[in-house]
Structure formats: C-alpha cells, structure tokens
Amino acid sequence: MALGGLLGACATEPDLEAPYDPPPPTPASAAYQLGMGDQLVFEYCRRQYPVDEYCLGIGDLLDIQVEEHPELNEQTRIAPDGTISFHRLGQIQAVDRKIEDLQSEMESRLAEFYPNLRDSVPKVVVFLIEGDQEAEKFVEMLLRNPNGASREFAISPDGHVSLPGIGAVRISGLSLVEAEDLLNERLQRHLPTLELVLNSQKLAQNVFSVLGEVLRPGVYDLTSETTLVEALAKAGGETEYAALDSVVVMSRMPDGVIEASLYDLEEAFEHGHSLGLVQIRPRDTVLILRTGIGNVNEAIDHFIRRNLPINVGVGYNAVYRLND
Structure with a gap:
C-alpha cells in the first residue's frame, strides 16, 4: 500500500503536445589509426x-564476329606487341583500348579494305573470351x-x-x-x-621506435614504464656520429597533431638534469639526429614528412617544443 502510494505520487502525466526532444547521439569513437608494428x-x-570498362591487355583472347559475314569471324589473341591481326585489315593496336573503341575502328577499316561492304558496313562485335592475363x-x-x-x-x-x-x-x-x-x-x-x-x-598498441644514429634502430615493445635513456639503451646505444644534444621524441596527439620535443641529453648527463627520465609513451618515435646538422627544426620537419604517417586529407601540422 505504501509502495503503491509512493509510485503514484512520483508518476507524472506525459505532455503529448510538447515537441519531441530526441536524446543526443552517441559520439562515434575515433577510428583506430594504424601504426608501426601492427x-x-x-x-x-x-x-x-x-566488361565495357575493361581495357584490353596483352594475351587477351578475342572472338571477333562480323554480322552477316560469318566467313570473316575468327578468334585471335593480342600479341606481345599489343596488336591483333584480322584478315586484310592488317595489324590493329588493341592494348589499352576498350572493346567498343576497337569495334568502331574495325568497322571503319572494313569499309576501307572491302569495297563491297561500303554501302552497308556490317556491325563488328568483339567478345572477350579470356581477359586480364x-x-x-x-x-x-x-x-x-x-x-x-x-x-x-x-x-x-x-x-x-x-x-x-x-x-x-x-x-x-x-x-x-x-x-x-x-x-x-x-x-x-x-x-x-x-x-x-x-x-x-x-594491433601493436604498446610499442615505440628508435631511429637515426643508434646501433639497433627498430620497433620495441613497451612492456613497462620506459624512460628516454632506457629507450636509447634498448636500441644498443648511440653511434659515434650521434648528436645527443639533439634527441627528438615524436608523439601523435589524439587530434592528429605530431608533437616533436627536443631534448639535450648531453647537457642532462653532464649536469644531472632529469631529462633522461622523460617517459616514453605508446607508439612514440625517438630520433637521434646526426652531428653537424645546422637547422634542427628543418631536420625534424624533413624527417616527419618523409617517414612519419600524415593522414590523407587531414593536413599536416607539427608542434615543436624545445625543452629548457
């Protein structure tokens, strides 16, 4: 009795005259972006x-029929030079042409080489027997x-x-x-x-790559927390040409922006800075630049454009941050 009274008190009559207000649509989840190691x-x-969109190719077998002139009907295969030979018409270029185009040329040439057909040029029909060799x-x-x-x-x-x-x-x-x-x-x-x-x-979500002047460039599993120095060690350490004052960590942000952060590990090692303890995130790319590069920003930009994925139709955007 008390429960019925409570339900009755809470119930409200729907307003049938009010405009319908649909619930907001469920946001679509972003499509997974493929990456290294996948x-x-x-x-x-x-x-x-x-068939009418097909462009003829070498080795295709054609059945050529001339209406009302069965004596001219024959099968022929497109030769390695891209031509077919058809009675007195001689060599006809066939490769990279559509069947309708080939039929039209053959009808015109029939009237040219067979004078008795000029008054009523017969229709040529080409059937593709074997295609796309x-x-x-x-x-x-x-x-x-x-x-x-x-x-x-x-x-x-x-x-x-x-x-x-x-x-x-x-x-x-x-x-x-x-x-x-x-x-x-x-x-x-x-x-x-x-x-x-x-x-x-x-899908290799938990991986990172180390590229550039390291002894073992490649993709590595990110099985636990990994610092920048540990990532460098996994790749065998730097080569003699490595510029440790120009170590770049590149990350793709959720909005598609590539964030490139520049670290001076040489100074960090000398003065005990904590830069080497920077954490590597899933699918980061660590790039060890070569000594002697004058314009670091230009080098980073060049590397990204040549090696890192840029979404088609999304546009290119990179953020560079120089760490103090």
Whole structure:
C-alpha cells in the first residue's frame, strides 16, 4: 500500500503536445589509426568488373564476329606487341583500348579494305573470351606461396608495408578502411580485376621506435614504464656520429597533431638534469639526429614528412617544443 502510494505520487502525466526532444547521439569513437608494428593480413581476390570498362591487355583472347559475314569471324589473341591481326585489315593496336573503341575502328577499316561492304558496313562485335592475363599470371604467382592469396605483414618503423603487385606504401596513421582504399587504388592501376581485403591480425598498441644514429634502430615493445635513456639503451646505444644534444621524441596527439620535443641529453648527463627520465609513451618515435646538422627544426620537419604517417586529407601540422 505504501509502495503503491509512493509510485503514484512520483508518476507524472506525459505532455503529448510538447515537441519531441530526441536524446543526443552517441559520439562515434575515433577510428583506430594504424601504426608501426601492427600485424595485418592482406587477402587478394577477384572483383566484379564491367566488361565495357575493361581495357584490353596483352594475351587477351578475342572472338571477333562480323554480322552477316560469318566467313570473316575468327578468334585471335593480342600479341606481345599489343596488336591483333584480322584478315586484310592488317595489324590493329588493341592494348589499352576498350572493346567498343576497337569495334568502331574495325568497322571503319572494313569499309576501307572491302569495297563491297561500303554501302552497308556490317556491325563488328568483339567478345572477350579470356581477359586480364596479367592478373592471371599474378594470381598464379601468389598461389605458389604456401599462404595462397593471403599475405601477413607488419607495418615498418617508417610506416610502410611492401606488398606484391603494389610495392611500398605508407599506411601508418590511416584507418583500416582508408588503408584498404589506398592499397586498392594502387593495385587497380595495372590489375583492375583484383582487389585487396585488409584485416587486422594484431594491433601493436604498446610499442615505440628508435631511429637515426643508434646501433639497433627498430620497433620495441613497451612492456613497462620506459624512460628516454632506457629507450636509447634498448636500441644498443648511440653511434659515434650521434648528436645527443639533439634527441627528438615524436608523439601523435589524439587530434592528429605530431608533437616533436627536443631534448639535450648531453647537457642532462653532464649536469644531472632529469631529462633522461622523460617517459616514453605508446607508439612514440625517438630520433637521434646526426652531428653537424645546422637547422634542427628543418631536420625534424624533413624527417616527419618523409617517414612519419600524415593522414590523407587531414593536413599536416607539427608542434615543436624545445625543452629548457
């Protein structure tokens, strides 16, 4: 009885005339940005490709039919020089042309070489029997590998992966979708009937890299708290050409900005400063510059543009902070 009275007292009648105020949308979480050490699986596969968009290639087998003149019908394969030979028409350039374009030229040349056809030029129809021989050879090459059409690679310290049929491409700093789009754009420049499906195998969140004038440059696991000096030690220490007064730690901030902090470890060691105790964060890049560099800011900028990931379409922004 008391519970019913309490519920009745708290209940309110809804105002059906009031405008509906929807709840705020749930903020979308930022897409994961790929980085050094991430293990990715790349799967090559066929894709649907419209025949009318296909550009003919060497080795393609064509079935050429001339309406109402079956005596002219024949199959021919595009030769290594990119041409086909068709009766009295001689050599016709076929590579890198669309089928419709080839048909039009053949119809024009039929009227030129067969005077009896000038009054009513017959329609030429070209059927693609075997196409994209370059892709066939490429797939055969892939299948010789025990992994078949799949490949597994880790993103290198400079943000690149090197893939068959594509070469080296920098994908660090991109999302999985952005990386897949970029790689397919590169692949389909010369293998348009193939596509690449990208999946994450292991995302290396807790790693850092040490590059430049160290004995063992590379990617290292960040399994526990690691100071700048400890990071340098993990990379085998500095080379004889290292400029310890110009040690750079680069971090990508959540907004995509690359923050580059410059440390003078030489002075820190001499005067007992605590700079060497600076903590390395996940996916930081430590760069040991070479002695003799005049403009440190310019060197940092040059390194970032050449080696560190810059998001496509986001723009470049770097912050440099010189530590006192």
